[in-house]
Amino acid sequence: MKILLYCLNYSPELTGIGKYTGEQARWLAARGHQVRVLTAPPYYPAWRIGRGYRAWQYRREQDGDVDVLRAPLWVPAQPSGLKRLVHLASFAASSLPWLLAQWRWKPDVVLVVEPPLFCSPAALLLGRLTGARTWLHVQDYEVDAAFALGLLRQPALRRLALAGERLLMRGFDRVSTISEAMLRLARDKGVPAARSLLLPNWTTLGPCRQAPLRGYRRRLGIPANATVALYSGNMGAKQGLETLAEAAGALAHRPDIHFIYCGEGAGRKALQQACAGLRQVHFLPLQPAARFPALLANADIHLLPQRADAADLVLPSKLAGMLASGRPVIATAHADTELGRLLSHCGRVVAPGDGDALAAAIADLAADPDARRRLGAAGRSWAERHLDRDAVLSAWEAAMLALCRNREGVASGVTPAHAADLAGEADWPASRPANLRDGAD
Secondary structure, rough: EEEEEEOOOOOOOOOHHHHHHHHHHHHHHHHEEEEEEEEEOOOOOOOOOOOOOOOOOEEEEEEEOOOEOOOOOOOOOOOOOOHHHHHHHHHHHHHHHHHHHHHHOOOOOEEEEEOOOHHHHHHHHHHHHHHOOEEEEEEOHHHHHHHHHOOOOOOHHHHHHHHHHHHHOOOOOOEOOOOOOHHHHHHHHOOOOHHHHEOOEEEOOOOOOOOOOOHHHHHHHOOOOEEEEEEOOOOOOHHOHHHHHHHHOOOOOOOOOOEEOOOOOHHHHHHHHHHHOOOEEEEEEEOOOOOOHHHHOOOEEEEEEEHHHHOOOOOOOHHHHHOOOOEEEEEEOOOOHHHHHHHHHOOEEEOOHHHHHHHHHHHHOOOOHHHHHHHHHHHHHHHHHHHHHHHHHHHHHHHHHHHHOOOOOOOOOOOHHHHHHHHOOOOOOOOHHHHHHHHHO
């Protein structure tokens, strides 16, 4: 196939959506498909253009066998609701000439990754001009999340945005997303079940390394026998980072419990200020890809803060690596969310925004190494069965091939059983009500 991947985020971004689009493009190219990527210069999660790139430059480069086209992008230093809209619109506008120029290449599939939804009208137009099949993959419901998090507030704008989103989503031949709750929401927005599909984010499953954090401990001054609680990833509005500072403050009297907060983003400075004076809190920048799996695997506990108002609108991409590391995860989520149900079997769930409850859960697991091993092994086992990179991307490939063969766009390439297996529906059935188990028809 000729596959045009149209996405805001791409390699060499180390975290979030860019990590997955980069891995997917290279995997498909290695399978013999012709892959072009239309994207922006790297900027996430630091919200500044990466070294060696310029914000207002059109640029063409090769990422292995992948042809990468980069269009200009405006990146605000302090992203707010309105600034984020302008940020997304700048890429949609600047990428339009390069996108429409692809009619000569005539792709078989035009794959748009949301956000940004602003790119959808042009992608649908290109599909009409070339006869390409059009596919929307939702990593983040940007419209719902923007209003839920208070980044945008006007009711009239919300109604207009949701109506436009519904119209655009129904125009695609296929719509996929990364969780059951997000798949149900796509169908609630009018996407027919026959044209919607669950395709989770994946992880690379290497050996579960057990070596202690010697290099990091020496560098950061952490005692060898201390329990390390790690947060690694984007530090932004959806994370509820204030609970990390509250939990560390509540455990300031415990020299045997240390925290590593690793990442970049608009919220990092505020988190550092909130943790000022806490000697057991250590900050790291995002780690290179070669070191990242070892960092995850050698933490004792992973922390996954989330704001309650973002529940089931996004599923944290960092979760796959956490589960694969064989360490338990403590998340701030309600028990009846998809994240809450999953982690009830391989970690702990506490109420969003409750720093004291998070601290209590950390202290509880720090005192119980057997529970940590048991919960970590359960998460690792689940990841091995459902989040293996080659299995998930093979499902992607099969669905794309089926879409190209099937003019009606019915999901004939991935069977319901396969989709359900990727979703983990065969596991822990008591934790999934019947209406959730129907999510991968």
